[in-house]
Amino acid sequence: MGRASVCDGKSSIESRELLGLTAYIGRQSRGLPIAEASDPRLAPFIAAGRALFEGRQGQINMSCAQCHDDNWGKQLAGNIVPQGQPTGYPIYRLEWQGLGSLQRRLRGCIFGVRAQPYEFGAPELVELELYLMSRAKGMPIETPAVRP
Numbered sequence: 001m002g003r004a005s006v007c008d009g010k011s012s013i014e015s016r017e018l019l020g021l022t023a024y025i026g027r028q029s030r031g032l033p034i035a036e037a038s039d040p041r042l043a044p045f046i047a048a049g050r051a052l053f054e055g056r057q058g059q060i061n062m063s064c065a066q067c068h069d070d071n072w073g074k075q076l077a078g079n080i081v082p083q084g085q086p087t088g089y090p091i092y093r094l095e096w097q098g099l100g101s102l103q104r105r106l107r108g109c110i111f112g113v114r115a116q117p118y119e120f121g122a123p124e125l126v127e128l129e130l131y132l133m134s135r136a137k138g139m140p141i142e143t144p145a146v147r148p
């Protein structure tokens, strides 16, 4: 249960065991619409996630929203820019040759704009996850999904 281990470099968040368990639990909701987080105490954290999503960052100085709200469907270096939905996680990604968490995916995009990615388990990543889930309200869960 060591809390520190969630934030350490090795990241227990990406352990085989935890990914397997999360995928198993997520699978139970497959096809169900994402419900809005109803606890009002979450509101400030969702708002913080939205601010992170909409704020520019990194040497490339772009926001998540500039790609995933304003330019989804367009080509970027051979990839189609998706809407950036969190519906399929943990996900099987061919590039990873295995299952990975939403936080791993987010760290990848943050790295992509040449910013310093937050550590696994960091509050900022949790806030982004919360915002992405509220943004995806009503969309069906597809866990475990597959992506290139």
Ligand code: HEC
Binding pocket: 052, 053, 062, 063, 064, 065, 066, 067, 068, 076, 079, 080, 081, 082, 083, 084, 085, 086, 088, 091, 105, 106, 109, 110, 112, 113, 128, 132, 147, 148
């Ligand atoms: C320069 C454009 C760009 C920016 C900025 C960007 N992304 Fe992405 N994002 C992509 C592309 C392209 C993909 C999918 C292709 C790939 O696998 O790399 C992707 C994939 C994703 C996915 C996976 C969607 C799925 O269907 O599994 C999520 C979630 C996501 N991004 C969230 C974010 C967040 C949060 C930020 C800001 C911290 C961000 N992205 C910044 C281009 C961007």
